[in-house]
Amino acid sequence: MPSSPKRVVLGVSGSIAAYKAADLASRLVKSGVEVFPILTADAARFVQPATFRALTHHPCPIDVFEEPYPGEIAHIWLARNCDLFAIVPASMNVIARLANGLAEDMLTAAAMACTAPILLAPGMNTGMWNNPATQANLAKLRDYGYFFIEPTSGRLACRTEGVGRMADVETIFAAIHEMLARQDSWRGIKVLVTAGPTREPLDPVRYLSNRSSGKMGYALAEAARLRGAEVTLVSGPTALAAPGGVEVVHVETAAQMRDAVLLRSNSADIVFAAAAVADYRPSEIAAQKIKKALGDSSLELTPNDDILALLGSRKLPGQRLVGFAAETEDLLASARRKLDDKQLDWIVANDVTAEGAGFDGDTNIVTLLGRGGEEIALPLLTKREVAERILETVQENVNRDAPPSDN
Numbered sequence: 518m519p520s521s522p523k524r525v526v527l528g529v530s531g532s533i534a535a536y537k538a539a540d541l542a543s544r545l546v547k548s549g550v551e552v553f554p555i556l557t558a559d560a561a562r563f564v565q566p567a568t569f570r571a572l573t574h575h576p577c578p579i580d581v582f583e584e585p586y587p588g589e590i591a592h593i594w595l596a597r598n599c600d601l602f603a604i605v606p607a608s609m610n611v612i613a614r615l616a617n618g619l620a621e622d623m624l625t626a627a628a629m630a631c632t633a634p635i636l637l638a639p640g641m642n643t644g645m646w647n648n649p650a651t652q653a654n655l656a657k658l659r660d661y662g663y664f665f666i667e668p669t670s671g672r673l674a675c676r677t678e679g680v681g682r683m684a685d686v687e688t689i690f691a692a693i694h695e696m697l698a699r700q701d702s703w704r705g706i707k708v709l710v711t712a713g714p715t716r717e718p719l720d721p722v723r724y725l726s727n728r729s730s731g732k733m734g735y736a737l738a739e740a741a742r743l744r745g746a747e748v749t750l751v752s753g754p755t756a757l758a759a760p761g762g763v764e765v766v767h768v769e770t771a772a773q774m775r776d777a778v779l780l781r782s783n784s785a786d787i788v789f790a791a792a793a794v795a796d797y798r799p800s801e802i803a804a805q806k807i808k809k810a811l812g813d814s815s816l817e818l819t820p821n822d823d824i825l826a827l828l829g830s831r832k833l834p835g836q837r838l839v840g841f842a843a844e845t846e847d848l849l850a851s852a853r854r855k856l857d858d859k860q861l862d863w864i865v866a867n868d869v870t871a872e873g874a875g876f877d878g879d880t881n882i883v884t885l886l887g888r889g890g891e892e893i894a895l896p897l898l899t900k901r902e903v904a905e906r907i908l909e910t911v912q913e914n915v916n917r918d919a920p921p922s923d924n
């Protein structure tokens with residue numbers, strides 16, 4: 518049975534590069550993609566909605582109250598019915614509105630309701646691009662999980678040279694197709710991710726915990742979902758929003774995380790254990806707030822189960838286990854020991870004392886160690902990029918191990 522065509526919402530905002538979006542729409546349609554155009558009011562001063570209607574054979578709304586799809590609330594329908602949302606070009610204004618939750622027209626309302634990946638191709642004057650407000654908004658959007666095709670340097674419509682020129686249509690076209698292809702690469706695969714810290718209560722108001730923000734694990738969950746996997750994220754307490762399309766199980770203690778993971782591990786094809794699970798918990802939880810005592814005091818601790826080691830001891834055939842090692846010394850030797858002891862396929866070693874690596878920040882520096890002796894050192898990357906590289910590595914490994922297909 519032929520698969521249904523991929524659906525892309527093409528949002529066009531007010532920048533001189535808007536005219537190039539018509540070419541992009543035409544190329545996408547010719548390549549078999551179903552394109553649903555949306556213009557902002559400013560984009561419609563550069564290009565006509567009629568152009569996009571003719572090229573895509575779909576309505577081209579502008580105002581959020583338009584009703585081009587009978588019986589449907591248009592911005593919600595568009596948000597739910599696309600595989601990818603591309604904004605080409607993305608103006609300074611649209612970037613600012615997306616970063617600050619201002620859903621004022623069809624484009625921004627649909628984009629903000631969308632859980633499919635959103636790809637932005639910014640295009641603007643160099644000064645506007647370099648403006649600290651734009652850079653802060655871009656950082657926010659990166660943090661929210663938006664994807665970007667960076668603008669290039671060159672001659673701009675304002676007769677200046679500099680960065681801000683929207684990437685070429687061919688580059689954007691290729692990126693859209695690459696993202697669409699990637700969406701199916703993990704379809705049918707069940708992924709279980711642990712993320713964040715655990716909290717081990719001491720009394721009704723205090724707990725033992727660590728600095729994990731959950732960012733690394735959430736990035737992995739998001740990256741696996743964007744490849745089409747069915748993802749469950751078992752998360753300790755974090756301040757992060759649940760990634761769209763991912764089942765999130767919230768836990769607090771290591772024991773709760775263990776139970777939540779063991780309940781789901783038998784149906785998982787791949788487990789990524791990015792959580793910073795507390796190795797110990799207070800032996801007793803005081804029923805009342807512990808009063809301040811004069812002099813020294815000590816705390817008795819009981820070891821928690823090692824969740825990943827439990828998974829390693831009951832690993833199913835074909836299941837892949839990917840652990841993390843947060844180390845402050847002997848990085849690779851300690852990580853390799855954990856790889857062996859916990860019977861893992863891969864371990865991601867991070868020296869959590871290195872600048873730009875480890876807990877809480879948006880970046881990490883890791884080395885991937887494989888069961889087969891592989892050692893892949895990655896440079897400083899955002900946690901999202903690290904997640905992508907980990908998934909690529911595990912995927913290559915799965916493909917290499919797969920039995921040859923009959924056809």
Ligand code: PMT
Nearest residue numbers: 730731732733790793794823824825840841842843876877
């Ligand atoms: O959350 P972020 O702020 O983004 O930070 C990311 C991170 C530094 C937390 C992450 O990259 C990381 O290194 N996670 C693992 C932290 C850790 O607990 O490492 P470990 O070396 O103590 O544990 C080794 C592995 O065993 C880990 O996969 C861990 O999830 C698992 N483990 C550990 C103890 C335990 N009781 N049960 C476990 O399953």
